[in-house]
Amino acid sequence: MTTLEMIDSKIHPALGEWELPEFVAEADLPSREGDRVIQFREALREAMSHEMRHDERIFLIGEEVAQYNGAYKVSQGMLDEFGEKRIIDSPISENGFAGMCIGAAMYGLRPIVEFMSWSFSFVAADAILNNAPKMLYMSGGQWGCPIVFRGNDGAGGQLASTHSWCVEGLYANVPGLKMAIPSNPYDAKGLLATAIRDPDPVFFLESERMLGDKAHVPEEQYYIPFGRARLAREGDACTLVSFGRPVNFCLEAAEKLAGEGIECDVLDMRTIRPLDIDAIIESVKKTNRVVVVDQSWPFGGVSSEVITQICERCFDWLDHQPVRVNTEDVPTPYAKGLEAAYLPNPDKIAAAVKRVIAATA
Amino acid sequence: MTQAPTSNTPMTKAHSKANLAAELPKATQLKWLRDMQLIREFENRTMQAYQQAKIGGFCHIYSGQEACAVGTIASVNHDDPIVTAYRDHGHALARGMSARACMAEMFGKITGCAKGKGGSMHMFDRPNWLYGGHGIVGAQTPLGAGLAFAAKYEFEVMKKGVHPHHEPKKKVALCYLGDGAIDQGAFHEALNLASILDIPVIYIIENNGYSMGTAIHRHTANHENLISRGESYGIDSIQIDGLDIRNVYNQFKPFVDRCRENSRPGFVDLKTYRYQGHSMSDPQKYRTKEEVEEYKNKDSIARLLGNLMDEGAITEDGWKQMQNEIRDEVLDAVEFAENSPAPDPAGELFTDVYALPQKNLSPTAEYHHGAKNPLL
Ligand SMILES: Cc1ncc(C[n+]2csc(CCOP(=O)(O)OP(=O)(O)O)c2C)c(N)n1
Ligand SMILES: [Mg+2]
Numbered sequence: 108m109t110t111l112e113m114i115d116s117k118i119h120p121a122l123g124e125w126e127l128p129e130f131v132a133e134a135d136l137p138s139r140e141g142d143r144v145i146q147f148r149e150a151l152r153e154a155m156s157h158e159m160r161h162d163e164r165i166f167l168i169g170e171e172v173a174q175y176n177g178a179y180k181v182s183q184g185m186l187d188e189f190g191e192k193r194i195i196d197s198p199i200s201e202n203g204f205a206g207m208c209i210g211a212a213m214y215g216l217r218p219i220v221e222f223m224s225w226s227f228s229f230v231a232a233d234a235i236l237n238n239a240p241k242m243l244y245m246s247g248g249q250w251g252c253p254i255v256f257r258g259n260d261g262a263g264g265q266l267a268s269t270h271s272w273c274v275e276g277l278y279a280n281v282p283g284l285k286m287a288i289p290s291n292p293y294d295a296k297g298l299l300a301t302a303i304r305d306p307d308p309v310f311f312l313e314s315e316r317m318l319g320d321k322a323h324v325p326e327e328q329y330y331i332p333f334g335r336a337r338l339a340r341e342g343d344a345c346t347l348v349s350f351g352r353p354v355n356f357c358l359e360a361a362e363k364l365a366g367e368g369i370e371c372d373v374l375d376m377r378t379i380r381p382l383d384i385d386a387i388i389e390s391v392k393k394t395n396r397v398v399v400v401d402q403s404w405p406f407g408g409v410s411s412e413v414i415t416q417i418c419e420r421c422f423d424w425l426d427h428q429p430v431r432v433n434t435e436d437v438p439t440p441y442a443k444g445l446e447a448a449y450l451p452n453p454d455k456i457a458a459a460v461k462r463v464i465a466a467t468a
Numbered sequence: 469m470t471q472a473p474t475s476n477t478p479m480t481k482a483h484s485k486a487n488l489a490a491e492l493p494k495a496t497q498l499k500w501l502r503d504m505q506l507i508r509e510f511e512n513r514t515m516q517a518y519q520q521a522k523i524g525g526f527c528h529i530y531s532g533q534e535a536c537a538v539g540t541i542a543s544v545n546h547d548d549p550i551v552t553a554y555r556d557h558g559h560a561l562a563r564g565m566s567a568r569a570c571m572a573e574m575f576g577k578i579t580g581c582a583k584g585k586g587g588s589m590h591m592f593d594r595p596n597w598l599y600g601g602h603g604i605v606g607a608q609t610p611l612g613a614g615l616a617f618a619a620k621y622e623f624e625v626m627k628k629g630v631h632p633h634h635e636p637k638k639k640v641a642l643c644y645l646g647d648g649a650i651d652q653g654a655f656h657e658a659l660n661l662a663s664i665l666d667i668p669v670i671y672i673i674e675n676n677g678y679s680m681g682t683a684i685h686r687h688t689a690n691h692e693n694l695i696s697r698g699e700s701y702g703i704d705s706i707q708i709d710g711l712d713i714r715n716v717y718n719q720f721k722p723f724v725d726r727c728r729e730n731s732r733p734g735f736v737d738l739k740t741y742r743y744q745g746h747s748m749s750d751p752q753k754y755r756t757k758e759e760v761e762e763y764k765n766k767d768s769i770a771r772l773l774g775n776l777m778d779e780g781a782i783t784e785d786g787w788k789q790m791q792n793e794i795r796d797e798v799l800d801a802v803e804f805a806e807n808s809p810a811p812d813p814a815g816e817l818f819t820d821v822y823a824l825p826q827k828n829l830s831p832t833a834e835y836h837h838g839a840k841n842p843l844l
Contacts, residue, residue: 111578111839119823119837120844121594123631127824163626192625198664203610203657210614213599214549215630216621233607233654246592246600247582248820248841282830283821306823334828381828416831 114248121243121251122306123215128330133337137325139293148181148318150292151257154299155182155219157328159189162217165303168195168204169221169258178223179259179318201231205256209238212254212308219303222258225312226272239308240283255302257311260288261352261402262439264315265446271439275350276401276408278310279379285333286379288312290354292322294377297331304330314352334381338390342370345460346390348413349400350376357400359453364460371460379409387413388421395426396467398459400451405433426467430459488721489714494781500542500713501776502790504534504769507558509791509798510567511744514557514574514588517802518748523574526603527588530558532743535768536674537562539716540642540738543724547634549615551599551608552644554589555674555742559644563596567801569843577808579842584811585820595843606652609671612643613658613733616669620731640668640728648679650697651688659701662733670724670734671698674710676742681754698735705735711768714775815839 118125145153159165167182167189173196176183186194197204201222208218222228228235235256242252262271279286285307289295295313302309339354340361347357354375361371372390376383391397397417401410410431417429435449489497511531517523530537537558541550552559560570565581573580574588582592582601591601599615602608619639622630629636649655650673662669673694677684684691698705704727708719720736727734741763745752776782782790811817819838822829829835 111842114819114837114840116837117824119820120840121820122823125823164630166621166625192621195665198657198660200657200661202654203613203661206607206610206654207614207617207658207661210551210599210611211618211621212614213611214615214618214622216618233604234610237604238602238607238611243823244820245582245586245590246594246820246841247580247585248838249582249592249594249843250599251823253823282833285822285829334826380830381826382831384828384831412831419831 118306119243119248119251121248122253125306128301128304130330130332133335136297136331137327137329139323141323141325143323143326144321145292145324146318147292147295147320148179150296150324151181151299151313152183152185153324154296154328155303156185156188158300158303159193164215164217165219166193166195166216167219167221168197168208170197170199170223172196172221179315181318182221201227202234205231206234206238208254209234209242209252212252213242213250217253217303219255219257222256224270224315225258225260225274226270228256228258228274236278236281240281244283251306252308253306255309255311257299257313259315260312261314261316262434262446262450265441265443267441268438273403273434275312275379276403279409279412284308284310284380286310286312287333287377288351288379289377290351290375292320292324294331294337294375296324297329298377300328301330301333305333312351317352331377333378334383336377336383336386337375338372338386339375340371340373342372343394344369344371345396345398345463346372346374346387346394347398347400347456347460348374348376348387350379350409351402353400353402353451356451356453357456360456360460363453363457369460369464382413382416384416384420387417391417391421392424395424396463397425398430398432398456398463400432400456402434402451404436405431406436408433427463430463432456432459485718486722487718489717494776497772497776498782500538501769501772501782502794503538503562504713504772505791506567506794506797507534507537507561508769509794510557510561510570510801513798513802515744515748517575522806523588524576525587526554527574527748528555528746529742529744529748530555532763533674533676533710533740534558535713535716536672536710536738536740539710539713540672540720543717543721544640544642547597548639548641549597549599549619550642551612551615552601553605553608553646553649554601554603555646556589556591556601560591560593560598563593563598565591565593565596565598567798568804571801572805572808575805575808576810577805578811578816578839579804579808581843583816583820583839583841593843606645606649606654609643609645609649609655609658610661612641612669612671613662613667616641616667617665620668638728638731640670640724642670642672644672644674646679647673647675647677647684648687650694651679659698659703659733659735663701663703666731667733668727668731670727670736672736672738674740675737676740678746678754680746681750683754694737695735703733703735705737707737707739710738710740711766711771713768713772
């Protein structure tokens with residue numbers, strides 16, 4: 108009477124027929140070098156458009172995504188290609204349209220929900236935190252929620268307290284969701300493509316500060332697997348671990364430190380959930396020192412989590428306690444100088460590395 | 469690019485008064501009677517089991533409101549999606565969930581409709597197109613818009629079913645909410661979206677006059693004219709006496725047909741009453757015994773039974789037999805729930821969290837797939 112059948116498929120049957128992309132080793136991804144230089148925002152658009160061309164279940168909704176061509180021009184031209192039934196301008200109604208898309212995802216569509224900024228996602232918090240990541244569990248495995256929420260995350264444009272949120276510190280706490288946070292155009296395309304093809308709710312964090320960043324991005328669609336960090340720079344003096352935009356600050360700091368003979372590993376984590384702790388451990392076993400750089404606040408956030416896991420997993424390999432560099436623990440200020448002092452930057456990061464090294468020399 | 473704003477104008481307000489129920493076969497109405505009585509009996513046993521501490525958590529009893537779920541669900545197709553709040557046992561049973569799966573869920577058993585992971589407030593039934601059972605007041609209202617949006621999208625944009633073996637068609641979604649939920653912002657956002665995007669979702673307010681212990685005149689403005697809320701969003705809106713199931717059908721059926729045909733949302737103020745407290749832990753200081761008695765005198769089951777007896781569709785003996793069958797069915801459900809195994813924490817705590825479990829999703833948990841839901 109009660110011997111239930113066990114699930115033997117890779118993807119939960121609540122998702123119906125589901126095709127995962129083929130994931131390849133880092134070295135087998137298309138080259139990061141080349142002269143097809145485009146902006147971060149275009150890379151995001153290419154990822155979405157490619158998937159939309161191949162799967163009619165996907166649609167994009169958000170404020171100003173259609174006729175205005177995107178508040179930040181990420182969706183420029185998409186209305187022309189896909190029409191108003193698939194590129195949908197929403198009213199300023201985050202709770203409403205996020206919740207609506209969760210219902211649509213349960214039914215079997217694959218919505219991409221653009222938040223103009225993740226700072227505006229709090230009015231939709233119930234929908235995105237209480238519904239999307241819990242639906243599969245709460246329904247005992249009857250309905251999943253394949254949905255991507257994406258938008259700008261993070262401070263840096265003098266937008267002051269309400270518009271400068273880094274939501275990763277809060278949202279990564281919730282089981283049932285996945286979270287990706289690219290630091291460059293190449294990864295933006297490959298991670299967003301994967302996010303759209305992932306059967307779980309994905310929180311995709313972009314940065315308004317980086318949307319204009321340019322780099323070579325291959326034309327073909329490629330898929331960067333979640334949970335695989337990229338070693339963006341190699342060294343043996345200290346491990347720098349970071350997420351999203353501050354990865355670039357770490358690279359700057361590492362460049363500066365190299366001038367002083369200090370070579371660092373810089374790990375671009377690319378996803379927060381899953382977290383490639385294995386890559387961190389591997390690096391820490393080599394450098395025996397670690398600085399975690401996180402653009403959200405320090406208390407109970409991403410850096411705290413990473414450092415806890417490091418302590419749990421490779422405590423004995425550390426020559427110095429793990430150190431973190433976060434945004435300062437205050438609401439985001441407006442004034443240019445205050446905001447600069449608030450954010451992590453290459454100088455703060457380099458100083459932290461030097462402190463660790465000096466103490467263990 | 470700019471569209472003519474035709475879609476926002478309310479549809480004609482000439483609501484039908486035809487006696488459609490009278491044209492239905494008596495067997496259909498006997499089925500309504502049976503469904504309503506099943507809910508009543510089921511809820512009696514639910515309360516008993518709750519008092520015996522076999523059921524835990526928050527548990528909201530549907531008794532008194534049976535004509536709402538049964539009458540509205542009878543007016544739509546089986547594959548029209550529906551979604552409701554936490555007072556959901558009635559909708560689940562009316563939609564065809566077995567009493568066993570429903571009771572076992574409340575007993576927290578693996579044989580329950582959500583494998584014991586949802587409980588009383590989270591009745592989900594995929595084969596019967598029931599999308600929950602939702603606990604946050606008003607949160608289901610944007611979901612309801614999404615279900616109807618998706619059904620329309622699959623019909624109009626994809627022109628094929630999102631799932632294999634399911635032909636797209638013109639569907640409506642039914643989204644139930646309490647009178648308390650009309651005060652939530654989410655609901656107003658959902659109404660606005662449904663109207664501007666022409667989404668065929670019907671919001672059915674099961675207006676039992678109370679939001680927990682707060683009477684409607686104390687919790688919502690302009691409470692005597694709730695349909696003005698829907699109308700203000702350009703949505704066709706109607707008030708229906710929800711204590712008389714024939715009346716529910718007579719008014720709701722043409723209403724919902726029109727919404728389907730025109731691909732427009734609807735707003736229904738469905739007047740009803742709950743006999744029990746808000747949840748199982750409610751001393752009901754906010755209303756009088758007389759008030760409850762007054763409504764029990766207008767009981768929807770008794771009314772339909774009386775009508776059917778007058779019309780010779782059922783005899784006293786027939787009714788006794790129906791009651792006995794239902795009693796046995798519910799007792800069987802209780803026994804089934806009682807005897808079913810609880811989900812094994814080692815096997816089931818970490819399942820159904822991710823559709824694609826991966827390494828390193830959690831510092832402490834290893835997610836995996838477990839038992840297939842018994843309803844699938
Ligand atoms: C957002 C939110 N606030 C409060 C609650 C607690 N709560 C549960 S039901 C309820 C009353 C709702 O009444 P109504 O919508 O009329 O539905 P009914 O119980 O009458 O069916 C309250 C306050 C909740 N579940 N969610
Ligand atoms: Mg109520």
